[in-house]
Amino acid sequence: MPGDVILRVENLNYSIGRNQILKNISFEINRGEFVGLIGPNGAGKSTLIRAIIGELEGFQGKVEVKGKIGYLPQQNNFERDFPITVRDTVAMGLYKNKGPFKFFNKADWKKVRNLLEMVGVAELSDRRIGVLSGGEYQRVMLARALATDPEILILDEPEAGIDEMGKTSFYKLLNELKKEIELTLLMVSHDIGLVFDACDRIMCLNKTLHCHKSTQEVSPEDLRVIFSPDFDLLIRGKDHLHKEHEL
Structure with missing residues (x-):
């Protein structure tokens, strides 16, 4: 049902000693959405997933899941x-x-x-x-x-170890499952191009949440902010975004 929130995170903070891993994370995911979570290594993506699936202790804030969670780890x-x-x-x-x-x-x-x-x-x-x-x-x-x-499936870098043709086929399968069994998907990925092809919305994370937008709204500058100074290495994602904005 559009607008039916299945996952809500409010003011999530998590630190180890003086090192803040997650800062003021707040977002909602509606039932039936396919959301991609992207960010550089060390951005806190896996820590955020652990908080959502109930494997992280000691964080501040609130995680509310209105449905059964399935988890596909790395x-x-x-x-x-x-x-x-x-x-x-x-x-x-x-x-x-x-x-x-x-x-x-x-x-x-x-x-x-x-x-x-x-x-x-x-x-x-x-x-x-x-x-x-x-x-x-x-x-x-x-x-x-x-x-x-599960009503919401969380996937942590599911494309790891799969060739390019296999990745495309796997992402197509996920979208078919989303429709056939009304599954909500939250996926961590490093493959920027495929994320933009497969997902409805993108969350850009680097310790704090820099954006949570539809794939059409995310700009090259959004990626530059979270991936700097490594942005220029993401040629595929950058080129994909430029093509999207030229249409």
């Missing part, structure tokens, strides 16, 4: 080395709903099959996760994150 090589199949990996996402000491039933395995079909890797069900490509692995982990039936 790729973890240890997980890929673990001798487990794609099917069992996705089933692990059901543990939170089932509780301890409960076995999977036919309905659970049907849900796993449906999730694998939803993300386009059903044919990989019996394959070990260690042999998957980066794009295949990320789709499997996406299926696992969706197993809890």
Whole structure:
């Protein structure tokens, strides 16, 4: 529903000793939005995500989530080395709903099959996760994150380890899921070009929130402020923005 706020952050501050990691962060995300969170290394992006998903203690301010959260963390090589199949990996996402000491039933395995079909890797069900490509692995982990039936899905650099074609395909899948299952998405990314192609709104973070705008409203100067002095290295994002403003 347009205007229905699913995530609200108010006056969020977080410091470690004298080092302020996040300063006066306030924003809202509505149901059904696909929001990209961008910023340089050390900008506080992962810390902000930890606060939202409930893994950060000691911050000041308020985080209010009106719905179930799903979380897709950065790729973890240890997980890929673990001798487990794609099917069992996705089933692990059901543990939170089932509780301890409960076995999977036919309905659970049907849900796993449906999730694998939803993300386009059903044919990989019996394959070990260690042999998957980066794009295949990320789709499997996406299926696992969706197993809890989240209303808002938070993704931390999901494009890491995926080639350019795989990134485009993965972002297309996210937009399809947004429409099909009415999913709200908040995604941390370093790929400026794809973020502007895929997302509805962009949040620019560098310890404080410099902007929270639609993709059409974010200017090259917005990026220059948060990425300076490394702005000139972001050729792809800069060129993308110039093309947008020339249309």
